[in-house]
Amino acid sequence: MIISQKLDEIPVKLTLVPNVAAVYTHGLVENIEESGKLTQVTASQATGTREIDYELVQLAQRGDKRAFGMLVEKYQRKLSRLLSRMIRDQAEIEDVVQESFIKAYRALPNFRGDSAFYTWLYRIGINTAKNYLVSAGRRPSVSTDIEIEDAENFEDGNELRTMDTPETALMTKQIAQTVNDAVVSLPDELRTAITLREIEGLSYEEIATIMQCPIGTVRSRIFRARETIALKLRPLLDTPEHKRW
Amino acid sequence: MMNEKVSALADGEIEGQEATNELALMLSDKAAMQAWRDYQRIGDAMRGSANLNDAFTARLMLAIEQEPTVLAPNAMPRTLHSTSAKETAVEKNHTVQKIQDRLPAVWSIAASCAAVLMVGWVLLNQQLQDFSSGQSVQVAARAVQQADPTKLVTSPAEAPAVPLEYLAAHHVSAPSVGSYYIQAASYSE
Numbered sequence: 001m002i003i004s005q006k007l008d009e010i011p012v013k014l015t016l017v018p019n020v021a022a023v024y025t026h027g028l029v030e031n032i033e034e035s036g037k038l039t040q041v042t043a044s045q046a047t048g049t050r051e052i053d054y055e056l057v058q059l060a061q062r063g064d065k066r067a068f069g070m071l072v073e074k075y076q077r078k079l080s081r082l083l084s085r086m087i088r089d090q091a092e093i094e095d096v097v098q099e100s101f102i103k104a105y106r107a108l109p110n111f112r113g114d115s116a117f118y119t120w121l122y123r124i125g126i127n128t129a130k131n132y133l134v135s136a137g138r139r140p141s142v143s144t145d146i147e148i149e150d151a152e153n154f155e156d157g158n159e160l161r162t163m164d165t166p167e168t169a170l171m172t173k174q175i176a177q178t179v180n181d182a183v184v185s186l187p188d189e190l191r192t193a194i195t196l197r198e199i200e201g202l203s204y205e206e207i208a209t210i211m212q213c214p215i216g217t218v219r220s221r222i223f224r225a226r227e228t229i230a231l232k233l234r235p236l237l238d239t240p241e242h243k244r245w
Numbered sequence: 246m247m248n249e250k251v252s253a254l255a256d257g258e259i260e261g262q263e264a265t266n267e268l269a270l271m272l273s274d275k276a277a278m279q280a281w282r283d284y285q286r287i288g289d290a291m292r293g294s295a296n297l298n299d300a301f302t303a304r305l306m307l308a309i310e311q312e313p314t315v316l317a318p319n320a321m322p323r324t325l326h327s328t329s330a331k332e333t334a335v336e337k338n339h340t341v342q343k344i345q346d347r348l349p350a351v352w353s354i355a356a357s358c359a360a361v362l363m364v365g366w367v368l369l370n371q372q373l374q375d376f377s378s379g380q381s382v383q384v385a386a387r388a389v390q391q392a393d394p395t396k397l398v399t400s401p402a403e404a405p406a407v408p409l410e411y412l413a414a415h416h417v418s419a420p421s422v423g424s425y426y427i428q429a430a431s432y433s434e
Contacts, residue, residue: 048257061317066272077294109317172296179290198291223252230283
């Protein structure tokens with residue numbers, strides 16, 4: 001995994017999150033590194049993320065499609081990853097992801113906020129994938145009984161067996177390499193902060209406790225880390241202005 | 246530092262009214278929207294999510310643009326906060342004032358309910374006492390008199406001794422108003 005070798009520099013225990021198969025101590029982190037897996041922890045920050053999603057959904061329900069676009073940006077790759085358990089071909093995954101988002105957009109008036117948006121979206125995605133497979137006369141390649149809660153606790157991408165197109169495979173590799181190189185070259189405090197946030201899924205408050213600094217400092221470090229990585233990533237992704245939405 | 250707020254929004258670390266305000270600003274800021282896209286992509290790349298190429302995202306957004314605009318402003322319950330701090334304060338004051346204006350009416354309603362309950366309780370107790378003291382005999386006497394006006398019953402002693410079981414069994418078919426009292430006083434299990 002990209003950043004896992006740096007986790008042993010964190011000399012504190014991370015708390016157990018119920019129903020998530022991850023108990024972190026200094027020693028156990030090393031064991032996880034050896035196994036090549038790193039399970040993402042569902043953290044208390046989920047509440048804040050959920051509220052942001054609700055805000056965006058409400059804006060979209062009032063007619064602002066840009067708000068829905070922000071949700072697309074946030075969840076398209078996660079949804080793609082989820083559906084890759086059911087569909088092998090990358091092109092077909094893209095078709096199903098697109099159809100799922102369009103269905104979700106049309107069904108926005110039916111979203112009442114009883115569940116998290118991503119849970120609702122993922123259910124639409126799974127149903128869309130099932131219908132797609134049935135209409136194509138195929139059975140899903142793996143069990144479709146994917147617990148929605150697991151969608152946030154995916155193991156790393158090494159276990160994916162999608163049939164990428166050469167273009168997407170190359171782009172994925174380049175992006176991963178660029179991000180990896182950028183993260184490794186970050187100053188220690190920035191690297192630690194961004195790792196605890198993106199890989200461990202910890203809240204700012206939890207990171208502040210671990211790094212023994214104010215929450216504002218955590219926020220600043222994560223922002224600076226992202227900006228540094230983005231500067232190196234943008235030339236790779238730079239698309240002409242007229243092709244951006 | 247708009248992008249720093251975008252970063253915090255992406256992590257769900259801005260809440261309430263501030264989140265609403267910042268999201269509204271972000272939607273009209275191209276640089277902020279680009280930052281949002283970049284930060285989401287960075288997080289997904291760090292977690293090993295496969296990339297969906299930019300052409301895919303552009304196609305998807307074009308398809309969304311071509312969809313009829315969804316308008317369902319009341320689909321979700323309102324959030325706890327208003328669209329602006331000022332509106333929040335005004336709303337709160339308005340709500341407090343409404344509650345204060347309704348207080349006299351509330352007290353009046355409560356007093357009326359209490360009075361009704363008290364009267365009902367007194368009547369019920371009275372009926373129960375009547376039943377236990379045998380005054381159902383007087384009721385029976387009245388019923389008999391109404392059935393046959395020629396018969397004058399002047400005192401409880403003169404009232405025929407009508408078994409209560411008889412009264413209970415026949416109260417349904419009793420033709421007079423007296424049956425109301427019989428029903429209320431004598432029927433018990």
